[in-house]
Amino acid sequence: MKRLILCAALLLAACATLSAQAQEGPRAAPTVRIESGQLPVLDTTPKLDVAAATKGYLARVTGAARERSDAHANGGTWLALFNLLYGLGLAGALMMFGLSARLRDWAEERTHSRTYQAMLYAAILVTLAAAAVLPPALYQGYFRAQAYGLSNQGLLAWLGEFGIVFLLTLAASVLCLPVFYATIRAARETWWLWCGGLTILLVIVQMTITPVFIAPLFNDHTPLPDGALKTKITALAAANQIPAAAIQVSDASRQTSRIFAHVTGFLGTSRITLSDTLLQQGSEDEVLAVVGHEIGHYVMGHATRNLLMQGLLVLLGFGFAAWAFHIGADLFGGMWQVRKVEDVASLPALVALLGLFAVLILPVSNSISRAAEHQADLYGLNAARKPDAFATVLLKLAPTRKLEPGELEEAVFYGHPAARSRIETAMGWKAQHIAEADIRDMAGLGVIAP
Numbered sequence: 001m002k003r004l005i006l007c008a009a010l011l012l013a014a015c016a017t018l019s020a021q022a023q024e025g026p027r028a029a030p031t032v033r034i035e036s037g038q039l040p041v042l043d044t045t046p047k048l049d050v051a052a053a054t055k056g057y058l059a060r061v062t063g064a065a066r067e068r069s070d071a072h073a074n075g076g077t078w079l080a081l082f083n084l085l086y087g088l089g090l091a092g093a094l095m096m097f098g099l100s101a102r103l104r105d106w107a108e109e110r111t112h113s114r115t116y117q118a119m120l121y122a123a124i125l126v127t128l129a130a131a132a133v134l135p136p137a138l139y140q141g142y143f144r145a146q147a148y149g150l151s152n153q154g155l156l157a158w159l160g161e162f163g164i165v166f167l168l169t170l171a172a173s174v175l176c177l178p179v180f181y182a183t184i185r186a187a188r189e190t191w192w193l194w195c196g197g198l199t200i201l202l203v204i205v206q207m208t209i210t211p212v213f214i215a216p217l218f219n220d221h222t223p224l225p226d227g228a229l230k231t232k233i234t235a236l237a238a239a240n241q242i243p244a245a246a247i248q249v250s251d252a253s254r255q256t257s258r259i260f261a262h263v264t265g266f267l268g269t270s271r272i273t274l275s276d277t278l279l280q281q282g283s284e285d286e287v288l289a290v291v292g293h294e295i296g297h298y299v300m301g302h303a304t305r306n307l308l309m310q311g312l313l314v315l316l317g318f319g320f321a322a323w324a325f326h327i328g329a330d331l332f333g334g335m336w337q338v339r340k341v342e343d344v345a346s347l348p349a350l351v352a353l354l355g356l357f358a359v360l361i362l363p364v365s366n367s368i369s370r371a372a373e374h375q376a377d378l379y380g381l382n383a384a385r386k387p388d389a390f391a392t393v394l395l396k397l398a399p400t401r402k403l404e405p406g407e408l409e410e411a412v413f414y415g416h417p418a419a420r421s422r423i424e425t426a427m428g429w430k431a432q433h434i435a436e437a438d439i440r441d442m443a444g445l446g447v448i449a450p
């Protein structure tokens with residue numbers, strides 16, 4: 001009995017101690033003596049003149065090189081305008097001369113199945129379109145690229161790739177067009193909404209299969225070559241939670257001397273591709289600066305963001321096409337010999353209207369793209385910490401991109417911010433981080449005033 005009481009007393013005492021501990025107030029934080037000498041001494045921080053550094057970098061591309069860069073970009077703008085007018089002209093001719101209607105009649109004589117009619121119509125139309133597009137494509141993609149020293153390809157190789165693109169387009173059109181027209185017939189007034197949705201679905205499929213099935217038709221993709229650069233890139237990728245296998249090199253030098261890198265894929269096929277030309281022409285720091293930018297796209301999920309934004313524009317585009325087609329058919333329906341939008345002969349008009357819409361909203365789609373590119377630039381600067389290498393690699397893009405376009409030109413035609421503003425971003429970042437040891441010691445366009 002005594003023992004029992006003793007045990008109970010001990011138990012109570014233990015509980016009392018525990019609850020007393022639980023109720024104890026917060027303890028004082030431990031104090032550690034901080035040596036003020038260990039902190040960066042801010043009042044001797046060097047200053048970086050951002051505007052002067054930016055100007056200094058841009059001034060490295062002058063004379064003939066700058067003229068060539070500007071000429072290439074200006075020519076590109078005119079060619080884009082030509083392509084729009086050429087496409088609208090082709091579609092106009094197919095509609096106004098009743099050629100599209102004759103092609104439909106021909107297909108209707110061959111088969112009673114609407115599916116097969118649409119397939120036959122698609123096969124002939126895509127073949128005619130490819131024949132019409134070949135001459136300007138040959139000039140722009142082959143002869144002009146040769147003249148600017150951007151092409152590494154022979155004529156036969158170029159034609160072979162044009163052929164592959166033609167066959168892919170042909171297959172996709174023959175398979176998809178019957179589905180689109182069946183959708184138009186079933187959905188009636190709301191057809192544009194359903195066809196817009198279908199297009200977004202096709203874009204998702206295309207984005208997902210491109211790195212796995214399409215890109216290998218044109219280039220070989222291999223892991224990064226072993227060496228110091230691979231070690232650094234892999235470390236940078238790992239620090240941003242990207243598996244090393246998600247970074248690959250494309251033998252782009254087969255086609256071009258241009259340097260580039262991009263993120264492709266979707267739904268588990270995402271990867272970062274670096275052109276072998278970038279590895280050949282870029283310094284180690286420049287490659288790391290570019291990889292940092294691409295890691296930014298990857299980590300921030302820009303593919304999904306772009307898909308959502310572009311998806312919205314696709315729906316608006318189909319809405320515009322439906323509205324404009326209605327007006328066009330009221331005015332020219334007799335000449336077109338096209339009865340309604342569900343008539344497969346309406347295709348050239350619909351494609352032309354969608355193309356026109358895409359050009360009209362270029363300022364919107366490009367500003368969405370520029371915003372994402374700016375984010376990736378900042379991410380890359382924070383991740384790779386190579387502002388000067390980023391500036392110099394931007395100069396290496398000069399052969400294909402104007403360094404200092406006009407403001408309106410940039411707003412309408414540029415999917416990336418101009419080199420001028422990107423270098424300014426990099427130098428602004430450098431100025432903010434100049435007190436940090438690795439940045440302060442960095443070589444580069446000095447302009448550091450005491």
Ligand SMILES: [Zn+2]
Nearest residue numbers: 293297373376
């Ligand atoms: Zn980018």
